[in-house]
Amino acid sequence: MNIEEVLSKYEPKRENILLILHELQNSKPNQFLSREDIESVAKYLNLPSSKVYETATFYGLFSTKPRGKYIIRVCVSTPCHVEGAEKVLKTLEEALGIKVGDTTEDGLFTLEEVSCLGICGVAPAMMVNEEAFGNLTPERAIEIINSFKEKEEER
Numbered sequence: 001m002n003i004e005e006v007l008s009k010y011e012p013k014r015e016n017i018l019l020i021l022h023e024l025q026n027s028k029p030n031q032f033l034s035r036e037d038i039e040s041v042a043k044y045l046n047l048p049s050s051k052v053y054e055t056a057t058f059y060g061l062f063s064t065k066p067r068g069k070y071i072i073r074v075c076v077s078t079p080c081h082v083e084g085a086e087k088v089l090k091t092l093e094e095a096l097g098i099k100v101g102d103t104t105e106d107g108l109f110t111l112e113e114v115s116c117l118g119i120c121g122v123a124p125a126m127m128v129n130e131e132a133f134g135n136l137t138p139e140r141a142i143e144i145i146n147s148f149k150e151k152e153e154e155r
Contacts, residue, residue, distance in 0.1 A: 001027040003040045012044050017055055020044075021062055030066035030107070038064075060114055067110035068103045070148050074126045077116045084137070085124035089113065091138035095145065108152060109145070 006023050010016040024037050033056050042049040056062045074080075074089045089100065092111055096104050103110040119125045122134025126141065133144055 003037060007040065007044045012046065014045055014047065017041065017045060017047075017052065018059070021052075021056055025062060029069070031068075031071060031110075032063045032066050034064075060112075066103070066107075068108050069152075070108060070128050071110045071112060072126060072128050072145070073112045073114045073117065075115070075117045075119075075124065076113045077120065077123075079120040080124040083123040087138050088124050088126065088136050088141045092141055092145065095142050108149070 003024065006020060006027060009023070010020050020041055021033060021037075024041070025031055025033050038052045038056060039049050041047075042052040045052070053064075056064055072092065074085060074092065076085050076089070089111075093099055096109055096111060098104055098109070098111055100111050100113050114127075117125050117127055117132060119132055119134055124136045125132060125134040126136060126144075127133070128144065128148060133140075
């Protein structure tokens with residue numbers, strides 16, 4: 001889906017900015033908002049590009065740089081931290097060979113930290129794209145990542 005198709009779905013009102021940015025980002029294989037996307041949205045909503053960029057960089061679910069097919073978000077809030085999120089995060093960094101904020105060379109995984117996923121009752125937790133996983137151990141996190149790798153190998 002191109003930029004014009006996404007924009008045509010929404011009225012050119014400022015309150016649609018998050019919906020537009022979300023759909024634009026999700027319509028791309030590398031799940032990010034390009035400079036062209038930001039400028040097009042700004043023009044469509046009659047806003048300065050800086051306001052659209054400010055919105056896109058304020059919210060943690062948006063990115064202005066290309067990301068992997070699977071975005072791994074590890075919660076580092078207090079409940080998750082207390083329950084071992086740091087060990088999960090370090091294990092994922094080692095297993096994927098990347099640091100937080102980076103994408104694997106094959107473009108499959110991007111690793112991110114988030115402040116809260118809203119599932120504190122199953123801390124520590126992470127999401128892979130829109131799928132949530134709780135009660136993590138480092139070993140379980142690796143099993144989950146391996147299941148996504150297996151899905152890719154089957155394709």
